[in-house]
Amino acid sequence: MSSAAAIPAVVRLEHVTKTFPRGNVTALQDIDLELAPGEFVSLIGPSGCGKSTLLRVIGDLVEPSGGVISVNGKSARQAREDGDYGIVFQEAVLFDWRTVARNIALPLEMLGWDRDRRRARVREMLELVELSGFGDHHPWQLSGGMQQRVAIARALAFEPALLLMDEPFGALDEMTRERLNLELLSIWEKTGNTVVFVTHSISEAVFLSTRVVVMSPRPGRVAGIVEIDLPTPRTAETRDSPMFFALVTRVRELLRSRGEHLLPEEEELLEADR
Amino acid sequence: MFDRLRVPATVVAALLALVGLWELYHWVWTTTGWTWPFVVNDTSMPHVWTIIKAFGQPAQVNQPSLIVVLLHKTAFTAKEAAAGFGVGAVIGFVLAVLLVHSRLLQRGFLPYIVASQTVPILAIAPMVVVWVNPKLPGPLQGWGAVAVIATYLTFFPVAINTLRGLQAADPRALELMRTYAASRRAVLWKLRVPSSLPYLFSALRLSATVSVVGAIIGELPTGLQNGLGGAIFNFNQYYSIEPQELWATNVIAALLGIAFFVLVVLAEKAVVQRSPEYVA
Amino acid sequence: MKRIGEWLPALVVFVLVVGLWEALVRALHVHQFLLPKPSTIIRVFWTDRHTLWPAGWYTFKEALGGFAIGSGLGILAATLVGRFRTLGKALMPVFIAANAIPIIAFAPIFGAWFNPISPHSKMAVAGVLCFLPVMVNTLRGLQSAKPRQIELMRSYAANELEIWRRVRVPTALPFVFTALKVASVLAMIGAIVGEYFGGALNALGVVINNAADVFQFDVAWAGILVASLLGIALYGAVVAAERIVLRWSPS
Numbered sequence: 001m002s003s004a005a006a007i008p009a010v011v012r013l014e015h016v017t018k019t020f021p022r023g024n025v026t027a028l029q030d031i032d033l034e035l036a037p038g039e040f041v042s043l044i045g046p047s048g049c050g051k052s053t054l055l056r057v058i059g060d061l062v063e064p065s066g067g068v069i070s071v072n073g074k075s076a077r078q079a080r081e082d083g084d085y086g087i088v089f090q091e092a093v094l095f096d097w098r099t100v101a102r103n104i105a106l107p108l109e110m111l112g113w114d115r116d117r118r119r120a121r122v123r124e125m126l127e128l129v130e131l132s133g134f135g136d137h138h139p140w141q142l143s144g145g146m147q148q149r150v151a152i153a154r155a156l157a158f159e160p161a162l163l164l165m166d167e168p169f170g171a172l173d174e175m176t177r178e179r180l181n182l183e184l185l186s187i188w189e190k191t192g193n194t195v196v197f198v199t200h201s202i203s204e205a206v207f208l209s210t211r212v213v214v215m216s217p218r219p220g221r222v223a224g225i226v227e228i229d230l231p232t233p234r235t236a237e238t239r240d241s242p243m244f245f246a247l248v249t250r251v252r253e254l255l256r257s258r259g260e261h262l263l264p265e266e267e268e269l270l271e272a273d274r
Numbered sequence: 275m276f277d278r279l280r281v282p283a284t285v286v287a288a289l290l291a292l293v294g295l296w297e298l299y300h301w302v303w304t305t306t307g308w309t310w311p312f313v314v315n316d317t318s319m320p321h322v323w324t325i326i327k328a329f330g331q332p333a334q335v336n337q338p339s340l341i342v343v344l345l346h347k348t349a350f351t352a353k354e355a356a357a358g359f360g361v362g363a364v365i366g367f368v369l370a371v372l373l374v375h376s377r378l379l380q381r382g383f384l385p386y387i388v389a390s391q392t393v394p395i396l397a398i399a400p401m402v403v404v405w406v407n408p409k410l411p412g413p414l415q416g417w418g419a420v421a422v423i424a425t426y427l428t429f430f431p432v433a434i435n436t437l438r439g440l441q442a443a444d445p446r447a448l449e450l451m452r453t454y455a456a457s458r459r460a461v462l463w464k465l466r467v468p469s470s471l472p473y474l475f476s477a478l479r480l481s482a483t484v485s486v487v488g489a490i491i492g493e494l495p496t497g498l499q500n501g502l503g504g505a506i507f508n509f510n511q512y513y514s515i516e517p518q519e520l521w522a523t524n525v526i527a528a529l530l531g532i533a534f535f536v537l538v539v540l541a542e543k544a545v546v547q548r549s550p551e552y553v554a
Numbered sequence: 555m556k557r558i559g560e561w562l563p564a565l566v567v568f569v570l571v572v573g574l575w576e577a578l579v580r581a582l583h584v585h586q587f588l589l590p591k592p593s594t595i596i597r598v599f600w601t602d603r604h605t606l607w608p609a610g611w612y613t614f615k616e617a618l619g620g621f622a623i624g625s626g627l628g629i630l631a632a633t634l635v636g637r638f639r640t641l642g643k644a645l646m647p648v649f650i651a652a653n654a655i656p657i658i659a660f661a662p663i664f665g666a667w668f669n670p671i672s673p674h675s676k677m678a679v680a681g682v683l684c685f686l687p688v689m690v691n692t693l694r695g696l697q698s699a700k701p702r703q704i705e706l707m708r709s710y711a712a713n714e715l716e717i718w719r720r721v722r723v724p725t726a727l728p729f730v731f732t733a734l735k736v737a738s739v740l741a742m743i744g745a746i747v748g749e750y751f752g753g754a755l756n757a758l759g760v761v762i763n764n765a766a767d768v769f770q771f772d773v774a775w776a777g778i779l780v781a782s783l784l785g786i787a788l789y790g791a792v793v794a795a796e797r798i799v800l801r802w803s804p805s
């Protein structure tokens with residue numbers, strides 16, 4: 001699962017920096033990262049480490065102050081304009097005035113697909129996220145977890161190479177979160193996207209990813225990378241395995257090793273996660 | 275099933291209660307002879323039955339019954355109000371769309387749009403009608419000037435509320451549209467306009483009523499006989515003789531105002547698939 | 555410095571519009587009859603102040619009276635109906651529909667009740683115009699207390715009166731002030747338009763109407779200016795009161 005030199009990186013970041021003028025905050029400093037196609041990479045770290053900013057830089061929603069980014073071999077802006085990635089936020093951000101089906105169809109409408117093609121694809125996506133009977137429902141009729149599944153379906157509807165996820169399960173309860181983790185993995189296995197996944201849950205990061213990028217704050221930078229070579233397919237039992245526990249510990253140590261930068265509250269947050 | 279009957283049933287119950295209270299007040303005040311806040315007799319407070327009977331009788335000799343006459347006048351006034359409402363709503367909407375895309379225009383014009391709400395537009399209604407009337411093409415004269423008043427009264431609340439609605443789009447949804455590299459037009463029609471609909475309808479509910487009021491008031495100075503405003507004015511002259519006719523006219527006017535309002539509420543239910551919150 | 559930048563565009567528009575108005579009327583020579591120049595209006599506003607200003611004050615008193623009585627009764631009615639929650643919720647659609655009735659149409663009837671010349675008839679019009687929006691909004695405000703907060707108060711074993719004082723009333727206040735702002739505008743309009751159906755000779759609405767009847771449009775427009783200023787003044791007074799009472803509110 002390591003990045004082979006022959007396969008071009010889907011995302012490449014070189015010396016990427018981002019300073020916010022207001023408050024003189026260095027959100028990202030000298031980030032070097034390469035993501036191979038088909039990887040599932042988690043970005044984890046305490047608040048202020050820049051993980052969400054990094055995600056947005058990749059998605060051309062935030063302009064870096066310095067450095068070079070290439071997504072799918074193009075500039076980040078070009079990649080966004082070409083629709084090379086789908087994004088899922090912490091809130092589902094569904095349109096209340098559209099049915100579930102029409103919400104999923106939104107990017108397809110923007111791309112100019114005709115009605116039949118849209119309908120077929122929406123049906124596929126509903127099956128993929130196991131919401132087949134809910135096409136005619138409205139967002140407010142669904143639970144939080146179901147809404148996020150719709151958001152995932154929407155993000156994957158146009159088959160982007162890259163999937164960006166910003167703490168998508170952060171607002172959900174733990175049981176729903178664990179269930180959605182499994183679902184996400186099975187979806188990922190079917191679609192083979194490259195996924196960049198932001199989270200502050202160590203166990204979630206280890207469970208889902210092929211690599212975990214640990215970041216530390218002030219200034220935001222990469223503290224270390226942990227290769228996750230847990231066997232696939234990963235199931236609920238995987239969480240109980242000693243290997244899982246060891247990896248979680250390794251990630252936690254990495255987070256704490258930059259501990260002189262962690263505020264006591266941030267320490268607690270990481271502790272609370274098992 | 276009973277749920278759908280609840281609102282009409284409450285309305286009917288309220289009406290009956292109102293009629294009951296009316297007659298009760300009439301009876302108590304005439305029996306005791308109290309003169310505050312005003313003297314109560316059959317002229318100042320005709321019996322409800324008298325008013326209802328008046329609908330069936332002609333107001334003047336050799337004329338059809340009052341209800342028929344009033345319905346014609348209602349249609350006339352309704353035409354003015356509807357035309358003004360429609361045109362005003364469109365102008366207001368277009369204005370809002372223009373303003374949402376230019377902060378400069380917003381800062382230039384918004385203070386006036388807000389301040390204009392405090393100008394007693396209705397007070398200048400008579401003058402507007404006198405001024406505009408000669409400028410209109412033939413068939414539009416008369417009622418067209420009154421429709422202009424309704425337009426004026428409608429487009430300010432519609433513009434300002436629609437603008438607020440267009441600006442109220444969820445910033446995260448706006449970010450989502452950026453990930454689709456959406457054009458400004460796509461963002462407008464797929465995001466801003468749909469999320470502005472509740473605000474737009476809130477303004478339309480208000481404007482529906484105000485258009486009717488504007489139409490009635492606007493008819494007064496021109497002496498337009500064909501509308502409800504004219505009827506109110508005329509029956510006012512005969513009030514001491516035939517009070518029930520003015521009351522009957524007012525009942526019809528009230529129903530017209532309510533009808534416009536209900537139509538907008540129904541339209542909102544049809545367009546916006548959520549249950550509309552009742553915003554006064 | 556930034557604040558000036560915010561006001562500048564509005565100022566520019568004002569100057570442009572007034573300037574254009576003045577220029578067009580001068581240049582075209584038409585409609586000076588019906589739509590006088592701003593300079594004329596201001597001039598008449600000043601020269602005729604001995605008729606206009608007292609007339610404005612007379613009508614303003616009618617509006618103020620109606621505003622006070624109507625709003626007061628509205629708040630009272632809302633408080634009463636609010637005590638019986640199910641009644642309030644059931645009657646809400648009725649009140650909102652009633653709000654759609656063109657009250658102005660009843661102005662002649664109020665005239666018949668209170669004598670068309672007397673200010674009381676106009677006060678009644680203004681009062682009824684204010685009553686409904688104030689009542690509906692106050693009621694809604696009283697109904698909008700968060701259930702979580704009520705629960706908290708119950709955990710303190712608070713009785714109904716305390717819950718009203720500490721939760722329902724403060725929650726309702728912003729709604730009340732919104733309604734009062736609307737009512738302040740309606741009161742003035744109600745008083746003036748009511749006077750179109752008949753009123754004392756020294757009432758502003760009558761002055762405006764009579765001036766318009768004899769084609770003295772400059773006087774009529776100056777009268778409108780007086781009316782607007784008074785309406786804005788009443789609105790401003792409500793806003794000032796709101797700022798004081800609602801100092802804790804973020805909006």
